[in-house]
Amino acid sequence: MLQQQSSVARRIALPSLPAGFWFVVPAMFILVFYLVLPVLLVATYSFYTTDPVTGLIRPDFSWANYERIIVSPIYRRVFLRSLEIAGLSTLIALVLAYPVGYTLGAVVPRQRQPLLLLLIIIPFWTSYIVRTYGWIGFLQTGGFLDSLVSWVIPGRIEFGLLYTRAAVIIGFVHVFLPLMILPIYAATRSLDPRLLEASADLGAPPWRTFWRITLPLTLPGVLAGTTLFFIAVFGSFVTPQLLGGTGDLMVGNLIADQFGEAFNWPFGAALAVTITAVVVLGLLIFFRFANVERLYG
Amino acid sequence: MTVTYDVELIAVTKQFGEVVAVDHVDLAVECGTFLTLLGPSGCGKTTTLRMIGGFEHPDSGEILIRGRPMGRTPPYRRPTSMVFQNYALFPHLTIAENIAYGLRERRVDRTTIQRRVREMLELVALQGFDNRYPRQLSGGQQQRVALARSLVIEPAVLLLDEPLGALDLKLRRQMQLELKRLQSQVGITFIYVTHDQEEALTMSDQIAVMNHGRIEQIGTPEELYERPRTRFVADFLGAANVLPAIVRAADATSACLEVAGRPVTIQRPGLRPGQEIALVLRPHWVIPQPAHEQAQWQGRIVERVYKGSTISYRVQLDEAISIIVEVPTGINHCVYETGALVSLTIEPSRLHVVTE
Numbered sequence: 344m345l346q347q348q349s350s351v352a353r354r355i356a357l358p359s360l361p362a363g364f365w366f367v368v369p370a371m372f373i374l375v376f377y378l379v380l381p382v383l384l385v386a387t388y389s390f391y392t393t394d395p396v397t398g399l400i401r402p403d404f405s406w407a408n409y410e411r412i413i414v415s416p417i418y419r420r421v422f423l424r425s426l427e428i429a430g431l432s433t434l435i436a437l438v439l440a441y442p443v444g445y446t447l448g449a450v451v452p453r454q455r456q457p458l459l460l461l462l463i464i465i466p467f468w469t470s471y472i473v474r475t476y477g478w479i480g481f482l483q484t485g486g487f488l489d490s491l492v493s494w495v496i497p498g499r500i501e502f503g504l505l506y507t508r509a510a511v512i513i514g515f516v517h518v519f520l521p522l523m524i525l526p527i528y529a530a531t532r533s534l535d536p537r538l539l540e541a542s543a544d545l546g547a548p549p550w551r552t553f554w555r556i557t558l559p560l561t562l563p564g565v566l567a568g569t570t571l572f573f574i575a576v577f578g579s580f581v582t583p584q585l586l587g588g589t590g591d592l593m594v595g596n597l598i599a600d601q602f603g604e605a606f607n608w609p610f611g612a613a614l615a616v617t618i619t620a621v622v623v624l625g626l627l628i629f630f631r632f633a634n635v636e637r638l639y640g
Numbered sequence: 641m642t643v644t645y646d647v648e649l650i651a652v653t654k655q656f657g658e659v660v661a662v663d664h665v666d667l668a669v670e671c672g673t674f675l676t677l678l679g680p681s682g683c684g685k686t687t688t689l690r691m692i693g694g695f696e697h698p699d700s701g702e703i704l705i706r707g708r709p710m711g712r713t714p715p716y717r718r719p720t721s722m723v724f725q726n727y728a729l730f731p732h733l734t735i736a737e738n739i740a741y742g743l744r745e746r747r748v749d750r751t752t753i754q755r756r757v758r759e760m761l762e763l764v765a766l767q768g769f770d771n772r773y774p775r776q777l778s779g780g781q782q783q784r785v786a787l788a789r790s791l792v793i794e795p796a797v798l799l800l801d802e803p804l805g806a807l808d809l810k811l812r813r814q815m816q817l818e819l820k821r822l823q824s825q826v827g828i829t830f831i832y833v834t835h836d837q838e839e840a841l842t843m844s845d846q847i848a849v850m851n852h853g854r855i856e857q858i859g860t861p862e863e864l865y866e867r868p869r870t871r872f873v874a875d876f877l878g879a880a881n882v883l884p885a886i887v888r889a890a891d892a893t894s895a896c897l898e899v900a901g902r903p904v905t906i907q908r909p910g911l912r913p914g915q916e917i918a919l920v921l922r923p924h925w926v927i928p929q930p931a932h933e934q935a936q937w938q939g940r941i942v943e944r945v946y947k948g949s950t951i952s953y954r955v956q957l958d959e960a961i962s963i964i965v966e967v968p969t970g971i972n973h974c975v976y977e978t979g980a981l982v983s984l985t986i987e988p989s990r991l992h993v994v995t996e
Contacts, residue, residue, distance in 0.1 A: 540695055541728040543715040545742035545793060559732050
C-alpha cells in the first residue's frame, strides 16, 4: 500500500519538469561546456596579468588590461575600423542579396527552389580559407582580373586591388553572402502574392508596392540576415589577414595576435570580452529600436 | 456620347497553356448593376474577373471600362477595385491604414483621408476599429474592412472574388443582404464571382451562368430560374427534373409531346415533329395528391427525404423515368410514406424546353 503510494507520488513528481525538458538536455550540455564555460574562462583570464620578464600568466585580479584598452587610442581605432568594414560589407551584401533572395522566394516556382537554394549553399561547404585564397590570384597585380580587363580593353591596366580595403570587403561579401540570402529568401517565400495584387489594385505602381508592402513584410528576414552577416564579418580575422594591408586589420586580428604571436592571453581575453560586450549591447539597442516584435506580429 | 455600360467584354479569350479558360466571352454590364458570374470551379469566372481587374490580360478580344479600351493597362491604372477571396488585408498596417492605402497612393491630403476613413468605417459598421490590426478581427469584420478599402477609392466597378467563401453559413447569409444593401447605397457596379447559386439568386440584378469558359445564359434571377435555356443552367440553378421528350406533332405556336409515355401539349413555337428534346420541371412546381383513377401522371414514391422546411419525394413514373417532387412541410395532405401511390398535378406551362 505504502509502496504503491510512493510510486504514484514519483509518477506525479516527474512531469513537474518543464515540458520538453529532456529534448533540450543535449543542446544544453553543448552550450554549457562549449559556450558558457569558455566565456567564463575567458572572462576570468581577462583579469589575470602577464609577467613582463618571463611572459608567464599570473592568476590575479587586475583591471590593468581593460585600462590599457580604454586608454590606448589604437584599440578604439581598430574597433571603429572593424565597424566600418563590417558595416560597409553588410550594406553591399544586403543590396546584392535582396534581389537574389526575393527572386528565389517569390518569383521562382516552388518546385525549382530547392535546386537553386542548393547552388547557393554549396560554396559554403568549401573551405573558407580556400575561397579567400582564390581572391588573391584573382585580385593581385597581373592576376586574373587584370588580364581579363586587358584582354577586353587593349593596353596594360592594373587595379592593384589586393591588400586594400576593397579586397577585404569583396572577400567578406563573397564568403558570407549566403548568410544574408537565406533569411531574406525565407521571408519572401512566405509573402502572400495576393497582397501585392491588392496593392496594385488600390493604385500603387510596382515600386510603391515594393516600398509599402514587400519591404516592410520582408524586413524580419532583412534584419536576421543583416545581424548574422554583420556578426560573422565583425569577428573574422582570416580575410583581413589574407586580403588586406596593414591598415585593414580588424579586432579579430588583434585578439588572434594576443593569443598567438604576442602570447598575452590575459590581454587578448580582455579584448574579446570588451568586443563581445559592445556587440551584444549594440544588437540589443538595434533590436529594441527596430521593434522586431511588432514586425513579426 | 453617354456611356451606359460600365464594363464591356468583346470576344474575350484567355488560354493557360492548352486550357482555354475563357472562350470568346461577350458581356455588357450596365452602370449600377449587381452582376454575378456563376459557375462551377474551372468555368472561367475568376479568370474573367481578373482580366477586368487587369491581373491577367486577354489573348484576344477587348475589355472596355466606361467606354475606354483597357488593352494591357495594369491594375493600378484601372478604375476597378477587387475584394479578394482571402481579403488580402495588409497584415502590418492598421485597419485605418489599410483603408487609407489607396487614398495615399492618390495623394489625397491628410485631413480628407481621415474624414473618408471615418466615413467608410461607419458605412461598414466598424467604428472604433481604426487602430486594430487585421489579425485581431474576425473573418466577417476583415471582410468588411476589405470592402471599405476598395470602396473608399470610389472605383467605377467593384470586383468581388467569392468574398464570402470563408464565412460560416449564417454569417454568409447576413453578409449577402448587407452587400446588396451596400451596393444600392453606393450605387456602383458590382461584379461578383461565386459558385453558390443561392448567393447569386439572393443578391444579383443579373446573373451570367458560365460553363467551360463560355457564358451559357445571362438574365435576371427570375429569368434564369424559371426559363433556363440550357440543361446546364437548369441544373446549376437549383434542383431540376430534366425529362426526355419526343415531339409528336407541332404547329406554329404549340407542340404535342410524348413524355414518359404520356401525351402533353405545350405552347412553344419552333419545334419539329420527331425531334428529341428535354424538359425542365422544378420539384416544387409539382403537386402530389392521393392517387385517383383518371390522373394522367401517377407513380409510386420510392424515396423520401425530410429537409425541415420541405419534404422531397422521388416518384417513379415508369421503369426509366422518375421525378423529384418537393412540398413544403406543415401541409398535412401532402405527407406520404415511401411506397405510396400518388397522382401528380403538372401544369404544362411549367414544362420548360431546354437544349443540351
